[in-house]
Amino acid sequence: MAAAAAAVAAVDLAAKAWAQQDLSATGVELGPVDLRLGYNPGVAFSVGAEAPAWLVIAVTATITAAVAAFAWRAARHGGRAQLAALALVLGGAVANLADxxxxxxxxxxxxxxxxxxxxxxxxxxVTGALLLAVTAWRGDAAQKRSDRSDAAEASPPRDASSPSGRGDV
Structure with a gap:
C-alpha cells in the first residue's frame, strides 16, 4: 500500500512540475478535459483560500497524518480493494500537501x-474515497448476511413434518 501511495504521489508531483514548466496560461484544448494551469490557495473548491497558508498547511498535514495512521492500521487486516482505496487517498493527500x-x-x-x-x-x-465507501458498504452487507447465517445456525432445528415446526401434532 505504501508503494502504491508513493507512486500516486510521484506521478501527480511529476505532472504538476511539468504543468508549471511547460503548460502555458492559455492551456491545451483536448476535448472534455483540457490542460490549463491554475493554482488553488485553499482546499477543495477553494474553501479556505483567504486563510493564512500556514493554517491551511497545518490542517491538511493533520488530515494527511490521520489518513496515514488509519491506513497503517488497516494494512494488517484490510482487503485488496480497501488497501487500494487507502493508497489512492493517501497518495493524493501526500502529493497535494507536498505541493x-x-x-x-x-x-x-x-x-x-x-x-x-x-x-x-x-x-x-475522490476515487479512493468512493472506493472506500463501496468497500464499506459491501463489507456491511456481507457482515449482515453472515450474521443472519450465524443466527439461523444457532436456532434449534425445526421438524418440517409439523405445522408449528416443533414436532408436535
Whole structure:
C-alpha cells in the first residue's frame, strides 16, 4: 500500500512540475478535459483560500497524518480493494500537501469548463474515497448476511413434518 501511495504521489508531483514548466496560461484544448494551469490557495473548491497558508498547511498535514495512521492500521487486516482505496487517498493527500508546502498553493492542471480546475491527486482522493465507501458498504452487507447465517445456525432445528415446526401434532 505504501508503494502504491508513493507512486500516486510521484506521478501527480511529476505532472504538476511539468504543468508549471511547460503548460502555458492559455492551456491545451483536448476535448472534455483540457490542460490549463491554475493554482488553488485553499482546499477543495477553494474553501479556505483567504486563510493564512500556514493554517491551511497545518490542517491538511493533520488530515494527511490521520489518513496515514488509519491506513497503517488497516494494512494488517484490510482487503485488496480497501488497501487500494487507502493508497489512492493517501497518495493524493501526500502529493497535494507536498505541493502546497513549497509555496502555499496547490497546482491544478485539469480543466473541464463546468467544474473547478483540479489535478491527478484530487482525482485519486475522490476515487479512493468512493472506493472506500463501496468497500464499506459491501463489507456491511456481507457482515449482515453472515450474521443472519450465524443466527439461523444457532436456532434449534425445526421438524418440517409439523405445522408449528416443533414436532408436535
Amino acid at each position: 502546497r508546502a513549497a509555496d502555499g498553493v496547490v497546482t491544478d492542471y485539469l480543466h473541464t469548463g463546468w467544474w473547478p480546475t483540479f489535478n491527478l491527486a484530487d482525482t485519486a482522493i
